[in-house]
Amino acid sequence: MNQDRVNATYLVETPYSLQVAAEVIAGEQSTGTFTAVPGETDALKMKFGARIEKIAELGTAGKPTLPGYNIPAGHDGLYRSGLVTLSFPLHNFGPSIPNLMSSIAGNLFELQQLSGLRLVDLELPIAFADRYPGPKFGIEGTRKLTNVYDRPILGTIVKPSIGLAPEQLQKMIIEVSSAGLDFIKDDELNANPPYAPLEMKVKAVMEAVEKAADATGKRIMYAFNITGDIEEMKRNHELVVKAGGNCVMVSIMSVGLAGLAHLNEYSEVPIHGHRNQWGMMTRCPNLGFEFAAYQKLCRLAGADHLHVNGLNSKFYESNESVVRSIQACISPMYGGYASMPVVSSGQWAGTAIDTYAATKSVDVMHLAGGGILAHPDGAAAGFESMKLGWEAAVNGIQLNEYAKKHPSLKRAIEKYGKG
Amino acid sequence: MNQDRVNATYLVETPYSLQVAAEVIAGEQSTGTFTAVPGETDALKMKFGARIEKIAELGTAGKPTLPGYNIPAGHDGLYRSGLVTLSFPLHNFGPSIPNLMSSIAGNLFELQQLSGLRLVDLELPIAFADRYPGPKFGIEGTRKLTNVYDRPILGTIVKPSIGLAPEQLQKMIIEVSSAGLDFIKDDELNANPPYAPLEMKVKAVMEAVEKAADATGKRIMYAFNITGDIEEMKRNHELVVKAGGNCVMVSIMSVGLAGLAHLNEYSEVPIHGHRNQWGMMTRCPNLGFEFAAYQKLCRLAGADHLHVNGLNSKFYESNESVVRSIQACISPMYGGYASMPVVSSGQWAGTAIDTYAATKSVDVMHLAGGGILAHPDGAAAGFESMKLGWEAAVNGIQLNEYAKKHPSLKRAIEKYGKG
Numbered sequence: 001m002n003q004d005r006v007n008a009t010y011l012v013e014t015p016y017s018l019q020v021a022a023e024v025i026a027g028e029q030s031t032g033t034f035t036a037v038p039g040e041t042d043a044l045k046m047k048f049g050a051r052i053e054k055i056a057e058l059g060t061a062g063k064p065t066l067p068g069y070n071i072p073a074g075h076d077g078l079y080r081s082g083l084v085t086l087s088f089p090l091h092n093f094g095p096s097i098p099n100l101m102s103s104i105a106g107n108l109f110e111l112q113q114l115s116g117l118r119l120v121d122l123e124l125p126i127a128f129a130d131r132y133p134g135p136k137f138g139i140e141g142t143r144k145l146t147n148v149y150d151r152p153i154l155g156t157i158v159k160p161s162i163g164l165a166p167e168q169l170q171k172m173i174i175e176v177s178s179a180g181l182d183f184i185k186d187d188e189l190n191a192n193p194p195y196a197p198l199e200m201k202v203k204a205v206m207e208a209v210e211k212a213a214d215a216t217g218k219r220i221m222y223a224f225n226i227t228g229d230i231e232e233m234k235r236n237h238e239l240v241v242k243a244g245g246n247c248v249m250v251s252i253m254s255v256g257l258a259g260l261a262h263l264n265e266y267s268e269v270p271i272h273g274h275r276n277q278w279g280m281m282t283r284c285p286n287l288g289f290e291f292a293a294y295q296k297l298c299r300l301a302g303a304d305h306l307h308v309n310g311l312n313s314k315f316y317e318s319n320e321s322v323v324r325s326i327q328a329c330i331s332p333m334y335g336g337y338a339s340m341p342v343v344s345s346g347q348w349a350g351t352a353i354d355t356y357a358a359t360k361s362v363d364v365m366h367l368a369g370g371g372i373l374a375h376p377d378g379a380a381a382g383f384e385s386m387k388l389g390w391e392a393a394v395n396g397i398q399l400n401e402y403a404k405k406h407p408s409l410k411r412a413i414e415k416y417g418k419g
Numbered sequence: 420m421n422q423d424r425v426n427a428t429y430l431v432e433t434p435y436s437l438q439v440a441a442e443v444i445a446g447e448q449s450t451g452t453f454t455a456v457p458g459e460t461d462a463l464k465m466k467f468g469a470r471i472e473k474i475a476e477l478g479t480a481g482k483p484t485l486p487g488y489n490i491p492a493g494h495d496g497l498y499r500s501g502l503v504t505l506s507f508p509l510h511n512f513g514p515s516i517p518n519l520m521s522s523i524a525g526n527l528f529e530l531q532q533l534s535g536l537r538l539v540d541l542e543l544p545i546a547f548a549d550r551y552p553g554p555k556f557g558i559e560g561t562r563k564l565t566n567v568y569d570r571p572i573l574g575t576i577v578k579p580s581i582g583l584a585p586e587q588l589q590k591m592i593i594e595v596s597s598a599g600l601d602f603i604k605d606d607e608l609n610a611n612p613p614y615a616p617l618e619m620k621v622k623a624v625m626e627a628v629e630k631a632a633d634a635t636g637k638r639i640m641y642a643f644n645i646t647g648d649i650e651e652m653k654r655n656h657e658l659v660v661k662a663g664g665n666c667v668m669v670s671i672m673s674v675g676l677a678g679l680a681h682l683n684e685y686s687e688v689p690i691h692g693h694r695n696q697w698g699m700m701t702r703c704p705n706l707g708f709e710f711a712a713y714q715k716l717c718r719l720a721g722a723d724h725l726h727v728n729g730l731n732s733k734f735y736e737s738n739e740s741v742v743r744s745i746q747a748c749i750s751p752m753y754g755g756y757a758s759m760p761v762v763s764s765g766q767w768a769g770t771a772i773d774t775y776a777a778t779k780s781v782d783v784m785h786l787a788g789g790g791i792l793a794h795p796d797g798a799a800a801g802f803e804s805m806k807l808g809w810e811a812a813v814n815g816i817q818l819n820e821y822a823k824k825h826p827s828l829k830r831a832i833e834k835y836g837k838g
Contacts, residue, residue: 029581029608048582066702068735091614092581098646098673102607102695105672107764109698110734162511163467188521189448194513227517230649230681253524254517256675262649276521279528283485284703315529316487345526 005087007053007123008104008293013065013116013286016072018055018082024113026050026086029103048092054085064115065286079115095127097257097297109287116286122293124300129334132261132300137270138338139363142304145246145270146182146221151394152352153340153365154386155183155221156372156379162189166196166204173205177212177220179380181372183365186225188251188276191236198224198236206243223249223272223305230255233263241268253277257301264302272342273303283316291321292328299329299337305365306339311354313345323358330361340365347371349389349399349409350417356393366390376411385412424506426472426542427523427712432484432535432705435491437474437501443532445469445505448522467511473504483534484705498534514546516676516716528706535705541712543719548753551680551719556689557757558782561723564665564689565601565640570813571771571785572759573805574602574640575798578788581608585615585623592624596631596639598799600791602784605644607670607695617643617655625662642668642691642724649674652682660687672696676720683721691761692722702735710740711747718748718756724784725758730773732764742777749780759784766790768808768818768828769836775812785809795830804831 001007014021029050060078093099109117135141143149156176158164164172176184192198205222213219226236226248233255240248249272252260263271275298281288291308298306308325309317322343329341341364343355348371355364368386375382385408392402392409403410420426433440448469479497512518528536554560562568575595577583583591595603611617624641632638645655645667652674659667668691671679682690694717700707710727717725727744728736741762748760760783762774767790774783787805794801804827811821811828822829 044579044582048579066735067704068702068737092608092612094611094613096611096647096651098648098670098678099610099612101673102610102646102670105696105699106607107695107698107734109696109702110728110736112733112735114735160463160467163463188525189511191518191521192513192515193511193518195510227521228515228677229517230677231684232515233677251517251521254520254675255677256673258647258649258652258674258678259517265650276526277524277528279526280524280700280707283487283528284706285486287703287706288699309529314531315526316485316531316533317529318487 001123001125002087003125003127004090006090006100006104006125007085007087008119009083009085009121011081011116011118011120011286012084012114013079013081014114015064015069015075015079016113018057018080018084021113022052022055022084022086024111025084025108026052028107028111029088048089050086050088052084053087056083058082065284066115068112069115070112081116083120090125090127095131097132097261097301118286118288118290119293120290122296124296126334128300132302133264134299134337135271135302135304135339136264136267137304139340140338142270142340147218148182150362151387151390152362153182154383155181155185155365155367157344157367157369158184158186158190159369159373161187166200169201170204170208173208173220173222174212176379177209177216177218179378179383180216180218181220181379181383183221183223183367185223185249185272185367188225188274191225191227192232198226199239202239202243202245206245219246221247223247225249227251227254230259230262233259234266237263237267245269247272249274251276252298252303257297260298260303261301267302270304271302272305273298273307275307279316291325295325295328295339296333299333299339303339305342307342307344310343310345310347311351311358313347315345319354319358326359326364330359330363342367348416349385349412352386352389352393353399356390362390362394371416375408376415377408381408381411384408420542420544421506422544422546423509425509425519425523425544426504426506427538428502428504428540430500430535430537430539430705431503431533432498432500433533434483434488434494434498435532437476437499437503440532441471441474441503441505443530444503444527445471447526447530448507467508469505469507471503472506474501476501484703485534487531488534489531500535502539509544509546514550516551516680516720537705537707537709538712539709541715543715545753547719552683552721553718553756554690554721554723554758555683555686556723558759559757561689561759566637567601569781570806570809571781571783572601573802574600574604574784574786575791576763576786576788577603577605577609578792580606585619588620589623589627592627592639592641593631595798596628596635596637598797598802599635599637600639600798600802602640602642602786604642604668604691604786607644607646607693610644610646611651611655617645618658621658621662621664625664629663638665640666642666644668646670646673649678649681652678653685656682656686664688666691668693670695671717671722676716679717679722680720686721689723690721691724692717692726694726698735710744714744714747714758715752718752718758722758724761726761726763729762729764729766730770730777732766734764738773738777745778745783749778749782761786767835768804768831771805771808771812772818775809781809781813790835794827795834796827800827800830803827
């Protein structure tokens with residue numbers, strides 16, 4: 001690709017022709033006013049303007065997705081959809097994620113010539129890699145820290161997500177550590193609340209982690225939710241690291257990509273990136289962002305792990321969309337920037353089958369809350385059933401078949417699934 | 420209100436009953452897993468659970484807004500809409516904007532029981548005011564710095580938004596300062612680009628600002644776009660302040676609310692808050708946020724000025740929605756936190772009439788790009804026409820009537836409007 005330009009591909013819906021819509025989008029990114037102004041010369045447009053690289057028509061519909069569009073004169077009643085790729089000169093904003101966003105997103109979603117706009121892909125020149133070093137640990141570093149190879153990192157989430165007393169939390173950590181789990185994370189609802197300040201939690205958790213490690217010989221990775229204001233996040237990170245913690249978690253949309261990149265400047269442990277609030281950016285199919293585009297920015301900004309929802313989850317997202325996100329996360333950027341996709345929500349042993357079938361990769365973190373903790377025979381059986389689910393998946397064995405030899409898997413199927 | 424709880428009101432659309440939908444939303448914020456887990460006792464739910472405060476039915480539709488919802492057994496084919504107010508215990512997250520967001524937004528937009536969810540209002544306990552001091556300048560401080568009273572602050576935007584050489588920018592500042600304008604801002608596309616580093620721009624701009632001030636006796640307020648990564652923003656702010664600049668601008672969604680609050684911790688001049696990218700959070704009527712809710716967070720985090728789009732703008736937004744935003748911004752929070760709404764996009768003298776009619780307030784910044792700079796008789800006439808538009812509005816005089824005595828207004832009407 002041209003290293004002097006950023007390519008952005010949009011799913012466009014418009015009552016105009018796609019060509020007109022593409023020109024409007026490109027124009028909004030150069031003069032940005034509703035009437036011609038002095039100084040807007042052709043030379044200036046040539047040097048700084050966005051350029052239409054490609055228009056691929058997808059089809060038409062009789063109804064628009066979004067309100068507030070204009071009807072062109074002589075409109076035939078059809079709304080055209082297509083993929084429009086624009087390129088922006090890098091020197092307009094430089095390799096800066098915040099200023100990139102003002103250009104590739106900016107006011108574009110508000111244009112009257114569009115009845116739908118969604119950013120579906122993004123190609124960023126190498127200059128961004130020079131500015132943003134990306135994940136310090138990624139897949140390899142996380143495997144090293146957890147000593148788990150050749151299968152997904154299997155873990156769980158602190159539940160109930162709020163209100164657990166320190167002693168209860170310790171009990172839970174001991175339980176899941178004894179069960180052999182690789183990983184456990186705070187819930188996104190639980191960061192540094194007044195009823196259980198992070199300082200207190202870190203102390204309690206690390207006591208339990210070390211105690212369990214002494215007993216089992218394996219130290220669980222615990223992702224402390226350090227989401228907070230900018231300086232608070234720094235203090236929280238320091239608290240975790242000083243206590244010997246080995247992972248921090250942030251809600252990316254709460255701290256912003258700028259907040260994530262800032263954390264990545266001083267972080268000493270993997271950053272577990274949670275994407276809660278993402279739904280509002282993506283659930284309307286013709287608005288916002290596709291995760292395949294957004295995850296690139298999260299990786300640039302330093303997310304070592306990145307939530308992607310889960311197949312057959314309790315959420316609205318289609319399996320196709322989840323698979324696209326996982327595949328996007330495991331695609332190399334600049335030959336690296338590896339971030340581990342985190343498959344979560346409504347997960348249990350059975351969802352390993354579909355996840356593997358769709359991605360052919362074990363480089364994921366697979367998290368189950370109820371799917372491990374509420375296993376009829378306890379957390380150890382729950383963990384075992386997850387491992388067995390992945391064994392079956394990778395070896396192409398039917399889950400029900402494999403369950404015949406493995407009671408923990410059989411019991412999981414009875415409780416959570418249909419096999 | 421109860422100072423121990425946060426109230427959030429959602430526009431809900433659901434194939435279930437509103438009661439069921441409200442319970443699901445509340446439940447997602449307590450246990451957050453798809454199956455009951457040990458430890459989730461009634462006492463815990465009572466202390467930490469979200470509570471349904473109010474359900475107001477709005478009507479039904481035969482079609483859902485968003486995809487990915489579940490159909491309940493025996494569904495009658497109708498999708499119910501209503502306003503649902505939930506309250507969350509403050510102690511779940513404390514007075515932290517980032518963690519508030521994970522609770523009031525979180526995974527809610529992804530729930531399968533909903534075919535639409537939009538946060539329309541937010542009531543925050545006083546504890547947030549203790550943690551976030553809000554705007555340091557607001558309406559009063561901005562009036563003091565610009566010495567403009569009893570009418571809107573009138574200003575413009577650097578255009579063309581990208582590519583202007585320092586000498587051209589200086590020429591423009593001299594021109595608009597000589598024309599008498601109160602305010603000028605960088606375009607959101609223009610922050611610290613490689614072709615015109617902020618350092619160079621600050622130097623050029625301040626030279627021109629001081630030169631014009633010496634000539635006119637009035638010092639224009641210039642909002643430098645300092646949008647960038649967290650530490651870069653701090654350096655940018657210092658650059659501006661050291662050079663004697665009197666305003667900084669940030670793209671709020673680029674730096675995040677956490678980035679804005681961080682800037683507000685050290686800022687010494689008013690913060691001009693630009694809301695580009697906001698469209699993706701709000702254009703789908705049954706998804707995301709209403710600006711009336713979001714602006715409260717922006718004000719808490721310290722935005723002295725806050726963009727709200729404009730009436731009859733070049734964008735998709737309805738005038739009703741713009742008016743709601745302006746009214747929300749000028750409503751006091753905690754008896755203060757005054758932020759000046761910035762009316763911008765497609766503005767000229769004529770839009771003053773509708774803006775004032777709808778809001779009965781002159782506590783706005785009214786920005787026109789082409790509407791001032793492209794006035795047939797030049798920027799001074801453009802500025803004069805804007806003042807005249809507001810005079811007519813406040814005094815209840817028809818614009819065409821007032822234009823009979825005022826050629827600059829007459830010429831503006833001829834160019835931009837129908838009167």
